[in-house]
Amino acid sequence: MSASVHAKAIHPLHAVLLAFPFPLFLGALFSDLAYWSTAQVQWANFSSWLIAGGLFAGAFVVLWALTTLGSGSRAVLYFLVLLAMWLTGFVNALVHAKDAWAIMPESLLLSAVATILSFAAAWIGYSGFSAGGLK
Amino acid sequence: MIRICVLAGILLTVLSGCDEAPNPIQYGSNPELPAPQRGFLPEMVIARPIDWGNDRPTVPQGYKIVAIATDLQIPRQTLVLPNGDILVAEGAGGGAPVLRPKDLIANYIKSLGKSSVKGGNRLTLLRDTDGDGVYEIRNVFADNLNAPYGLALINGAIYVANQDSLVRFDYQDGQLRANGPPATITELPSAINHHWTKAMAASPDGRFLYVGIGSNSNITERGMDAEVDRAMVWRIDPQTGAHKVYATGLRNPSALAIQPRTGQLWAAVNERDEIGPNLVPDYLTSVREGGFYGWPYSYWGQTVDPRTQPQDLEKVRTALRPDYSLGSHVAALGLAFSTSAMGPFAEGAFVGEHGSWNRRVPVGFKVVFVPFRDGRPAGEPIDFVSGFLNDDGRTRGRPVGVTIDPRGALIVADDLSNTVWRITPGLPRVGAASPPGEARSIQTH
Numbered sequence: 001m002s003a004s005v006h007a008k009a010i011h012p013l014h015a016v017l018l019a020f021p022f023p024l025f026l027g028a029l030f031s032d033l034a035y036w037s038t039a040q041v042q043w044a045n046f047s048s049w050l051i052a053g054g055l056f057a058g059a060f061v062v063l064w065a066l067t068t069l070g071s072g073s074r075a076v077l078y079f080l081v082l083l084a085m086w087l088t089g090f091v092n093a094l095v096h097a098k099d100a101w102a103i104m105p106e107s108l109l110l111s112a113v114a115t116i117l118s119f120a121a122a123w124i125g126y127s128g129f130s131a132g133g134l135k
Numbered sequence: 136m137i138r139i140c141v142l143a144g145i146l147l148t149v150l151s152g153c154d155e156a157p158n159p160i161q162y163g164s165n166p167e168l169p170a171p172q173r174g175f176l177p178e179m180v181i182a183r184p185i186d187w188g189n190d191r192p193t194v195p196q197g198y199k200i201v202a203i204a205t206d207l208q209i210p211r212q213t214l215v216l217p218n219g220d221i222l223v224a225e226g227a228g229g230g231a232p233v234l235r236p237k238d239l240i241a242n243y244i245k246s247l248g249k250s251s252v253k254g255g256n257r258l259t260l261l262r263d264t265d266g267d268g269v270y271e272i273r274n275v276f277a278d279n280l281n282a283p284y285g286l287a288l289i290n291g292a293i294y295v296a297n298q299d300s301l302v303r304f305d306y307q308d309g310q311l312r313a314n315g316p317p318a319t320i321t322e323l324p325s326a327i328n329h330h331w332t333k334a335m336a337a338s339p340d341g342r343f344l345y346v347g348i349g350s351n352s353n354i355t356e357r358g359m360d361a362e363v364d365r366a367m368v369w370r371i372d373p374q375t376g377a378h379k380v381y382a383t384g385l386r387n388p389s390a391l392a393i394q395p396r397t398g399q400l401w402a403a404v405n406e407r408d409e410i411g412p413n414l415v416p417d418y419l420t421s422v423r424e425g426g427f428y429g430w431p432y433s434y435w436g437q438t439v440d441p442r443t444q445p446q447d448l449e450k451v452r453t454a455l456r457p458d459y460s461l462g463s464h465v466a467a468l469g470l471a472f473s474t475s476a477m478g479p480f481a482e483g484a485f486v487g488e489h490g491s492w493n494r495r496v497p498v499g500f501k502v503v504f505v506p507f508r509d510g511r512p513a514g515e516p517i518d519f520v521s522g523f524l525n526d527d528g529r530t531r532g533r534p535v536g537v538t539i540d541p542r543g544a545l546i547v548a549d550d551l552s553n554t555v556w557r558i559t560p561g562l563p564r565v566g567a568a569s570p571p572g573e574a575r576s577i578q579t580h
Contacts, residue, residue: 040358049235099356
């Protein structure tokens with residue numbers, strides 16, 4: 001391995017998994033906004049499943065990031081952002097398990113935070129890590 | 136008992152608010168209504184089933200309890216026929232589709248507290264040929280029904296409220312089996328069928344049948360469109376099948392009964408969940424024609440439930456207060472007015488309480504007697520049949536329908552141990568049993 005200054009891309013499978021949380025959490029945010037404005041409860045149901053999907057794929061990404069924690073400060077930051085994203089998403093899933101309008105307004109706030117964190121995690125992850133860092 | 140809260144860890148236990156809740160007085164006409172509360176997890180404590188063994192439910196001193204039929208297939212409601220035969224409706228309905236990840240988890244958890252037996256979808260007839268209290272003859276009166284629940288006998292016919300239709304069997308005294316498949320009188324609302332039970336009572340003159348139709352959700356989480364024709368009582372003309380909406384806003388009117396003498400319709404109603412262990416009280420109420428009882432917009436009269444959107448405050452202003460609170464989450468599924476043949480428990484109504492699943496301290500799991508005076512509920516409920524929940528928090532049975540045998544017995548259907556219980560004043564001497572006031576008072580949790 002050369003001591004390249006170029007960032008090394010993450011493993012393709014890691015990349016595929018990391019592709020899930022941001023669009024799913026973003027979808028949940030839009031779906032929550034739709035429920036907020038229409039009171040049509042099906043939007044809240046969509047959000048529930050989108051969040052569940054984000055958590056499912058996100059769990060593997062968190063574990064992957066955990067295995068590579070020792071490879072530098074960016075890896076630590078990556079893991080922490082992912083973990084915060086996942087925990088926010090989990091609390092959001094519990095909030096979405098409430099019935100009807102009981103999910104408001106926490107659902108909107110949590111979906112927004114989870115979306116931002118998932119975006120940040122994707123940004124860090126896809127920016128790559130120094131060679132010898134993440135595999 | 137499973138503490139679902141604990142499964143999710145200590146952190147979530149804190150989040151879910153699994154703390155000791157104060158216990159407001161929630162019986163009678165003016166129950167305390169605490170502020171709504173809900174942590175990030177709903178409280179769920181499922182009492183796990185266990186066999187009766189040699190134990191029996193507890194009844195007041197001087198009364199006797201006997202299992203007159205066991206190994207049934209989910210007995211729910213019973214009907215005592217003029218010759219003393221007992222019809223038992225057996226079945227399990229529902230099956231609302233999963234809408235959210237929550238439904239998958241909740242369905243699994245709730246299944247832990249239920250019988251694993253498949254619903255019979257039939258009526259079983261029990262007969263005591265010599266009047267000794269032993270029901271020697273047991274026969275399937277009719278089968279291939281669809282989750283039968285409400286039963287009534289009027290004008291020489293047996294009416295059965297399936298989860299999706301009202302049907303009629305012609306009946307002659309002493310018949311052991313129906314002549315054939317029943318005639319369908321009318322369809323009943325059954326789309327989704329979240330609260331599927333169709334309770335039924337006949338008007339004293341035999342002209343009408345009242346059928347209770349539960350809501351399609353806890354609190355509109357399946358959408359307002361799913362609630363068309365739900366959470367109401369229909370009055371049906373059995374001759375034509377035509378119906379009129381008799382009363383609305385009754386979330387789950389799971390038992391209906393006619394009060395003797397007055398002819399007034401009463402209902403036991405299950406109220407909404409997930410706003411705390413002490414909300415909202417299930418209740419017993421006289422059902423006023425044209426009355427609106429709040430669901431989904433408000434509870435206990437005009438206390439607004441903000442979970443229902445869009446709100447309808449105009450409608451809330453018309454909401455009637457129920458007559459008598461039975462306590463939150465007791466799950467009242469049976470209702471029968473007593474008779475003088477029941478000894479000291481003559482003036483009042485028996486209520487079968489299936490028991491809670493969404494409360495840290497379980498409540499219900501018994502049959503209570505609500506004393507009446509001058510035709511109105513008066514006083515605290517008294518345990519009449521208890522001990523379904525044992526001291527270790529395991530459930531041995533869960534009462535559903537209660538029915539008075541005019542010869543002097545209370546018939547209780549138990550859909551967990553699949554048993555029909557019969558409770559009689561043990562001694563024929565008048566006054567042998569302890570009067571209600573001396574019976575063991577209800578446990579307040």
